[in-house]
Structures are given as structure tokens and as C-alpha cells.
Amino acid sequence: MQEEIVNRVAQSKLITFNLEDYYPVGNRMLLDIKDWLYEGFILKEKEFRAHVAQHDWSQYHNAYVAMHCSTDAIVPGWAYLLLSMNLSPFAKKIVQGSLVDLETLLYQSILDTIDYTEFQDKSVIIKGCTKRAVPPNAYIILAAKLQPVAKSVMYGEACSAVPLYKRK
Numbered sequence: 001m002q003e004e005i006v007n008r009v010a011q012s013k014l015i016t017f018n019l020e021d022y023y024p025v026g027n028r029m030l031l032d033i034k035d036w037l038y039e040g041f042i043l044k045e046k047e048f049r050a051h052v053a054q055h056d057w058s059q060y061h062n063a064y065v066a067m068h069c070s071t072d073a074i075v076p077g078w079a080y081l082l083l084s085m086n087l088s089p090f091a092k093k094i095v096q097g098s099l100v101d102l103e104t105l106l107y108q109s110i111l112d113t114i115d116y117t118e119f120q121d122k123s124v125i126i127k128g129c130t131k132r133a134v135p136p137n138a139y140i141i142l143a144a145k146l147q148p149v150a151k152s153v154m155y156g157e158a159c160s161a162v163p164l165y166k167r168k
Contacts, residue, residue: 014123014158017146019138020130022110026092027063028099031083034071041073048079052086060090066102067094100135107138116149123152125161 034040036051067083069075080096087094093109095102124146126139139155146153147165154161 014125014154014161015119016125016127016158017119017142018127018130019107019134019142020127020132022107023132023134024064024106024110028102029060029063029065030099031060031065031067031087032070033067033075033079033083034069034073037069037071037073037075040071043073043075043079049082052082055086057086057090060087063091064093064102064106065091065095066099067096068098103133103135104137104141107135108141111138111141111145114145116145119146120149121151123154124150125154125156125158126164128156 036043036048038044038047065087067080067087084094084096093102093106095105126142126146143153143164150165151167152163153165154163156162
């Protein structure tokens with residue numbers, strides 16, 4: 001007689017936390033201001049303001065926008081503030097930095113709103129494989145949120161999880 005195959009992973013009390021489930025849907029756009037600078041390095045206020053005035057800001061409608069300068073130019077803080085004020089009527093979220101910085105900020109905002117009491121005294125696996133680009137800092141933020149409440153925190157998949165934390 002053949003033994004029945006039992007899926008112990010499915011029967012376990014492990015909770016899988018998949019950061020991809022919290023991925024905010026929407027276009028990500030990078031606004032690089034290097035072409036708005038003289039020779040890509042020097043911000044001339046009059047010319048910069050002319051670029052801002054002529055730019056089509058509506059293209060950022062409902063987008064998540066990261067503003068940056070891809071050259072080593074020293075950009076005064078007011079320039080990014082001016083850009084953000086022109087973006088804010090259109091964009092969902094604006095950040096000064098890279099697209100990774102933008103993703104991290106989006107996840108920070110989302111992870112700050114979750115009620116972690118459902119993970120109280122539970123064993124939690126932070127799912128490692130995703131189809132979408134989840135920034136590394138999102139995993140760090142999540143681990144910090146789970147550690148005070150979870151009985152244990154692991155990383156990976158249920159069949160091959162790496163233990164990270166176990167309450168004593």
C-alpha cells in the first residue's frame with residue numbers, strides 16, 4: 001500500500017509575507033535635470049526657470065516621480081523644490097533621488113500603515129522571490145516591523161527558509 005503524500009508546508013502555521021502584494025501600481029518616471037543645466041553642470045537660474053516654465057508637466061499625471069541629476073552638478077535645494085511644486089498637481093508621489101529611492105519611500109509609506117498585531121506570536125516568512133523589483137530597504141523595514149511582534153522571522157520560501165530571528 002502506498003503512503004499518502006502530506007504537504008507539511010501547507011499544513012504549517014507559517015505566515016508568508018509577500019512584499020510584492022503591497023506593490024503600488026502606477027508608472028514610475030525619472031526626471032533628469034542634467035539637460036536643463038549649462039553644459040550639464042551649472043544651474044543658471046534664468047535658463048533653469050525657463051525650462052521649468054516650458055516643460056509639459058501633464059506627462060507625469062498619476063505617476064510616481066524621482067527627480068535627480070545624472071551629472072555631478074551641485075544643484076541648489078530650491079531647484080528641486082521648484083520642480084516638486086510643478087509636479088505636485090500631477091504626480092502621485094515625488095522624491096529627490098533614484099528610482100530605488102522612490103520605491104523605498106513608497107514601501108516605507110505602505111509598511112508604516114500596516115497593523116502588525118496579526119503577526120503577534122506567529123512564525124513569519126518574508127518571501128524572497130518576487131516578479132517585481134522590491135527594493136532591498138523594503139525587506140529591512142519589514143523585518144524591523146515584524147521583529148517586535150513575531151515569534152520568529154524567516155526569509156525565503158517555506159520549503160527553504162533562512163531563519164533570521166527567534167524570540168527567546
